[in-house]
Amino acid sequence: MILTEKTGGGSRREMKSFFLAVLSSRLFMVFATIIIMSVNGSGYMFGLYSNDIKTTLGYDQTTLNLLSFFKDLGGNLGILSGLIYEVVPPWVVLSMGSVLNFFGYFMIWLSVTSRTAKPQVWQMCLYMWIAANSQSFPNTGALVTCVKNFPGSRGCVLGLLKGFIGLSGAIMTQFLYIALGLAGFIMVMIILQNRLSFTRTEYIGSASVVLILLLLPLVIVIKEEFNVSTSKTQASNTHSQLNVVIENPPAVPAKPAEATKEAFNCIKKMFKPPDRGEDYTILQAIFSIDMLILFIATACGTGGALTVIDNLGQLGKSLGYPTHSISAFISLVSIWNFLGRVLAGYLSEIVLTKYNFPRPLMLTFVILLSCVGHLLIAFAVPNSLYFASVMTGFCLGAQLPLLCAIISELFGLKHYSTMYNVGSVSSPVGSYIFNVRVAGHLYDKEAVKQTEALGRTRKPGQDLNCSGAKCYRLAFLIITAATLFGSIVSLILVFRTRTFYKGDIYKKFKEEVVESQAGVAPTGHGGLSLREMEDNAIVTVPEKTALSDG
Structure with a gap:
């Protein structure tokens, strides 16, 4: 009886220990990231409610596109969240994002539903910026943490995380299958909902299936943590010992003369960056030619794609698509955006490691491919908006993880949380040029021409609408030319x-793994945790000890 109680108590302790290990594991952190990122794409829904904002507040297309520009600016200008991440833990970054999200969208809701006085345009732009900027906080808190935990598989991590999940190795493939299954199910639901009329119960049923698929990766987390726990138990039974030596050399105080010299050489070092792949400072990365090239290329590539997404509501309306089709366009963009991120991350990682195929070349191909979607919109081919939504979503999704991976490879991981957000600024810059100054201006110009042809004049506060293929034709021909220039x-x-x-860009991280397997903590900035070193360490059992225990 006593033995049974002890055994039962031991089992309870083991279960508690295992439960705490799951909650504190890196894999569970990734699962939490899945949930966070799956609800962090509200910026792509702008096309669903943009017409309501335009009609309720009486905006013209230029003003509406200005509002969408501030949405893109807030969603991509995450430098503040990157700097905050440098000094506070991730949970603080996520909490700040939640507060900003609620405030921004709540104020927009109050304005559109006329529960407050009609706001000025600058106030709506501010609300939209705050709401969209809240997305950069979970992006930074989740993405940067995972990239630092898995530096040797950053392409896969960025591909899945920018889609909404991330992990590495063989486990990542299991997450990929679940993610693709989820995307496929949603695609089938979109087709059925456009063909059939769903009841409230059927909508609840389909949403429940999506929720189950979203929670399914938790099974993988528990399974892998159980495997780790079993391996440690077996190693413990052989009385093996793991010695991890962490060397912390004493800090050497800087002499006043050296500190002065360091400050004097700061500007000089800014324009003398280290070799590619080493850790750049923030200023060295910002003022480098490589970052400038990336900025221009992605401004052209993502700027045109964001223009399509932000104008989907007006595009569908001007070309005569029914309302439910506009909702389908936005869903198609979201699904193929996800698939573009996943496939670009995985494919670029595979061809890079096996064939040394450079990621910038893949980025070039993706930007070039997006020209096809713009041309389909420009020439208004029948049902072209369906294909354009797919191509735009895929190309935009593919560009983002490629950009993030290239930045991490060229400029290092030491200040990656800030440099990642610096590179993302190119998206709102491109959005402002193509969305506001080109598409919005030309749309309004054509709308005024059509209104005058009907013998009408637009009254102050009245929305301005345009119909027909001419509304966006010239704008997207210009965007196509600019995107070609970006490639x-x-x-x-x-x-x-x-x-x-052509070289081994992951050589530094492979050496750190070898050091960790030898029982010595790595000295670089690979971001490998002590737990990872323990999990990867090869335990050697002396032959003499093994025989004496037998």
């Missing part, structure tokens, strides 16, 4: 980095 600029980066990508 040519990207080729310059391919030429500049060709030698770097």
